[in-house]
Amino acid sequence: MPKLRYRKLKANGFEGPTPNFPLGNINDMKKELMKKASATFSSSLNSVFAIGHDIHSLAFPYFASWQKLHGKVFIYWLGTEPFLYIADPEFIKKMSAGVMGKSWGKPTVFKRDRKAMFGKGLVMVEGDEWVRHRHIITPAFTTANVKGMASLMADSATHMLDRWTALVNSGNPEIDVESEIISTTGEIIAKTSFGISFIDGEKVFEKLRSMQVTLFKSTRYVGVPYGNQIMCPKETLKANNLGKEIDLLLMSIIDNRKKMNKDVDRAEHDLLSLLLAGNGRTLSTREMVDECKTFFFGGHETTALALTWTLLLLAQHPEWQTQLREEIKQVMGDGVIDPTKLAGLRKIGWVMNEVLRLYSPAPNVQRQAREDIQVDDLVIPNGTNMWIDLVSMHHDKQLWGEDVDEFKPERFKDDIHGGCKHKMGFMPFGFGGRMCIGRNLTMMEYKIVLSLILTRFSFSISPNYVHCPSIVLSLRPSKGLPLILQPL
Numbered sequence: 426m427p428k429l430r431y432r433k434l435k436a437n438g439f440e441g442p443t444p445n446f447p448l449g450n451i452n453d454m455k456k457e458l459m460k461k462a463s464a465t466f467s468s469s470l471n472s473v474f475a476i477g478h479d480i481h482s483l484a485f486p487y488f489a490s491w492q493k494l495h496g497k498v499f500i501y502w503l504g505t506e507p508f509l510y511i512a513d514p515e516f517i518k519k520m521s522a523g524v525m526g527k528s529w530g531k532p533t534v535f536k537r538d539r540k541a542m543f544g545k546g547l548v549m550v551e552g553d554e555w556v557r558h559r560h561i562i563t564p565a566f567t568t569a570n571v572k573g574m575a576s577l578m579a580d581s582a583t584h585m586l587d588r589w590t591a592l593v594n595s596g597n598p599e600i601d602v603e604s605e606i607i608s609t610t611g612e613i614i615a616k617t618s619f620g621i622s623f624i625d626g627e628k629v630f631e632k633l634r635s636m637q638v639t640l641f642k643s644t645r646y647v648g649v650p651y652g653n654q655i656m657c658p659k660e661t662l663k664a665n666n667l668g669k670e671i672d673l674l675l676m677s678i679i680d681n682r683k684k685m686n687k688d689v690d691r692a693e694h695d696l697l698s699l700l701l702a703g704n705g706r707t708l709s710t711r712e713m714v715d716e717c718k719t720f721f722f723g724g725h726e727t728t729a730l731a732l733t734w735t736l737l738l739l740a741q742h743p744e745w746q747t748q749l750r751e752e753i754k755q756v757m758g759d760g761v762i763d764p765t766k767l768a769g770l771r772k773i774g775w776v777m778n779e780v781l782r783l784y785s786p787a788p789n790v791q792r793q794a795r796e797d798i799q800v801d802d803l804v805i806p807n808g809t810n811m812w813i814d815l816v817s818m819h820h821d822k823q824l825w826g827e828d829v830d831e832f833k834p835e836r837f838k839d840d841i842h843g844g845c846k847h848k849m850g851f852m853p854f855g856f857g858g859r860m861c862i863g864r865n866l867t868m869m870e871y872k873i874v875l876s877l878i879l880t881r882f883s884f885s886i887s888p889n890y891v892h893c894p895s896i897v898l899s900l901r902p903s904k905g906l907p908l909i910l911q912p913l
């Protein structure tokens with residue numbers, strides 16, 4: 426009953442842009458994006474030195490302009506679904522204070538739209554089902570287990586860097602590192618999740634990527650009744666078919682693993698083995714398929730983008746490349762990457778946080794209320810969809826000060842909140858019980874891959890780079906990231 430929820434939200438004083446039936450505010454959003462894209466294109470023909478990090482109005486031009494009219498909490502519509510937009514950490518603190526992880530819902534419209542990607546995996550399940558899944562999966566992501574995956578990560582990264590060396594030696598020093606890193610982290614997550622070699626996993630991996638591109642390259646009509654089926658039927662059908670093919674491939678991988686579960690080496694290292702072992706409880710094959718897809722989609726692109734944006738920022742700040750190289754040498758010596766020493770890479774940790782702040786790969790967090798939620802004298806009615814805008818909070822001058830858009834990793838030196846005035850103003854991995862389960866894995870992968878890159882190459886931004894961060898599910902450089910590489 427979206428209309429009823431809207432009336433209740435309005436009665437509680439929440440305002441917002443006027444929606445039209447049946448698209449809601451989708452057309453306004455598209456118009457703002459097109460306006461911004463043409464303005465960005467003409468300005469991006471300037472020098473790479475002009476790259477600025479004030480990206481909220483580039484990535485979410487519609488939210489930036491609605492904020493000016495309606496403040497940091499307002500209602501907008503995706504089709505016939507009202508969403509409460511939130512970019513105020515104090516509001517988030519108050520609304521989440523009394524709600525446990527298991528009591529949060531995820532917007533039903535997204536569950537439907539992204540069924541082929543996430544199914545009933547951890548990102549989408551709710552209530553007791555979420556508790557059961559999280560309980561089984563959590564041990565697989567402990568620091569100890571994740572450390573067992575370090576050599577797989579280093580192997581894939583080294584493979585990528587050998588390719589870069591060959592390209593540079595053949596006279597091609599300019600490389601689009603975004604696509605390179607995305608395929609490497611895809612390979613890493615396929616190996617660490619399903620324990621499949623790149624050759625075996627190539628089929629699954631390619632289909633998973635292809636489904637993601639199919640789903641997110643076209644304009645989405647989420648929330649519009651039958652919107653995607655009517656407006657982009659070919660893509661919708663293709664994504665659904667790919668979803669079914671991937672399910673079959675993963676099911677056969679899981680069944681084979683169940684049969685040959687005595688492979689000790691694998692059992693120690695990949696997530697699937699840990700899920701099969703369970704944690705006092707079990708997941709069905711169907712549920713495991715959805716979790717494998719969830720790890721793949723939730724895990725590889727976010728990590729890849731954190732690394733990609735890092736390379737952009739480090740290319741802009743060569744003095745930080747030098748500092749990090751010195752740190753790596755000091756901590757690791759001249760030898761191979763030792764996972765037990767990664768915690769010593771403190772400056773890399775600051776850089777990672779600063780990158781996740783400026784270019785948050787997961788640009789938003791979504792929730793749906795499963796009960797009425799009181800915030801001061803306001804009520805968020807049961808069923809309300811919520812869209813929490815991390816990019817806005819991470820770029821808010823009131824929270825971070827005048828230097829908010831500058832790359833200053835040292836702000837995280839002695840403060841895990843980076844000096845933000847509100848503890849919930851920095852949350853690249855979400856909040857509360859539903860916080861990202863893969864953050865240990867990501868941090869380790871980030872440190873390993875970045876250390877290996879920095880040890881073998883120095884890099885600068887190619888004049889062909891066009892700075893236009895945009896949202897394709899994640900926050901990505903929409904024209905890739907061409908860098909000029911120099912072997913060390």
Ligand code: HEM
Pocket residue numbers: 547548549559719720721723724725727728731781785786787789790791852853854855856857858859860861862863864866867
């Ligand atoms: C830089 C990398 C990453 C970022 C920025 C990131 C960000 C996030 C965010 C914002 C959420 C939503 C949290 C919430 O709703 O409060 C989330 C959830 C999740 N992430 Fe990550 N993530 C990253 C890496 C990973 C990796 C490597 C994996 C798995 C291999 C992963 C798996 C998940 C899962 C399964 C959830 C759902 C957790 C739940 O609802 O219980 N993520 N992540």
